[in-house]
Amino acid sequence: MSAIDSLKAHLRADEEMSWSEFQYQKMHNVPNFAEHKANIDAHIDYIHQYDGTRSFLRAERLLRALFFFRALASSGKPISLFIIQQGSHFVFGEFQNFRSEDAFAKNGDEIYKFYPLFEEDLRKKIERDNHEISCPIARSVCLYFDICFFHPFPDGNARVARLALDYVLFQNNLAPKSVIPLFSVSRTAGFSKGYLSYYRLLKSLCKTDV
Numbered sequence: 001m002s003a004i005d006s007l008k009a010h011l012r013a014d015e016e017m018s019w020s021e022f023q024y025q026k027m028h029n030v031p032n033f034a035e036h037k038a039n040i041d042a043h044i045d046y047i048h049q050y051d052g053t054r055s056f057l058r059a060e061r062l063l064r065a066l067f068f069f070r071a072l073a074s075s076g077k078p079i080s081l082f083i084i085q086q087g088s089h090f091v092f093g094e095f096q097n098f099r100s101e102d103a104f105a106k107n108g109d110e111i112y113k114f115y116p117l118f119e120e121d122l123r124k125k126i127e128r129d130n131h132e133i134s135c136p137i138a139r140s141v142c143l144y145f146d147i148c149f150f151h152p153f154p155d156g157n158a159r160v161a162r163l164a165l166d167y168v169l170f171q172n173n174l175a176p177k178s179v180i181p182l183f184s185v186s187r188t189a190g191f192s193k194g195y196l197s198y199y200r201l202l203k204s205l206c207k208t209d210v
Contacts, residue, residue, distance in 0.1 A: 003104065003111040009190025010149035014142065016192045019129065022138035022199075042179045043166055050183075057093075062159060065090035069163050073171040078130045079143065079164060081123040081152075088153060088160055096153050103151050110189065112151035122150045137206065140168035141199045149189045158183075169206070176205035 043066060052059035065087050072083055088096040098119050103112040125146060133139040147161035162183055169175070176182065181201055188194050 003109055004189070005113055006105070006110045006149050006189035007112050007151070010145060013190045013192040013195060014145065017142070017195055019138045019142045020132040020134070022133070022135040024135040024137070042176050043162070046179045046183060050180075061091055061093055062163075065159075065163055066166065069167045070170050073167045076171070079126065079167050079171075080130075081119070081126055083167075084126075084147070084152075084160060084164055087163055088156070091156050091159055091163070096156075098152050099154050103154070105151075112149065118150070119152070122146065122152060136168055136172035136174060137203050138199060140165045141195065141202060143168060145187070145189075145195060145198075148187050158187075174206045176202060177207070178205060181205065 044063065047059050047062045047066070051062050068090050069083075069087050073079075077083065085096065085098070099114060102114050104110065105112070126143065129139060129142055129146075133142060144161045144165040147157055147164050151157050153160065162179075165182075182198070182205070185198070185201075
């Protein structure tokens with residue numbers, strides 16, 4: 001049986017989602033990152049509890065990357081593929097080039113196809129979504145799945161996707177009360193109902209009406 005083309009399936013489902021139609025209604029008295037300064041930061045706690053048990057170095061690098069991403073998010077710069085690649089330096093301890101060949105997952109059952117305009121298409125999609133998707137919850141989820149299924153780096157794409165999602169949330173002062181349900185679930189390319197469920201989950205964790 002041939003491998004599933006996960007990137008092609010993802011782009012089809014992403015178009016079905018019509019992310020730009022998701023509306024954002026800012027609510028009052030919603031827990032945010034500013035209020036979390038004196039409390040547990042869910043992503044930092046996850047890095048300590050999950051990544052730290054796998055490797056001290058892995059956790060240390062992820063924390064540096066997280067702080068780098070949040071510093072740029074605080075400056076007001078919109079997320080970009082350039083920023084994502086810069087941040088990957090902290091995740092891996094060295095500069096990462098984009099992959100230049102097909103990548104596989106799930107014992108070869110899924111394939112992330114490489115093609116000549118792969119990098120350019122991802123860059124343009126991120127820029128377009130920044131302008132067209134006004135709802136930060138929807139934009140963060142869309143970007144998360146883009147990184148997972150474009151699979152731009154040879155390794156560590158799930159970690160980079162976490163950081164990209166955090167970037168958009170942090171920039172919009174949205175703080176999920178937990179990230180364990182977000183980062184421990186299985187991701188399936190092309191399953192639009194799964195994308196919608198992920199959006200609803202993140203929405204509930206941020207306690208918003210978006």
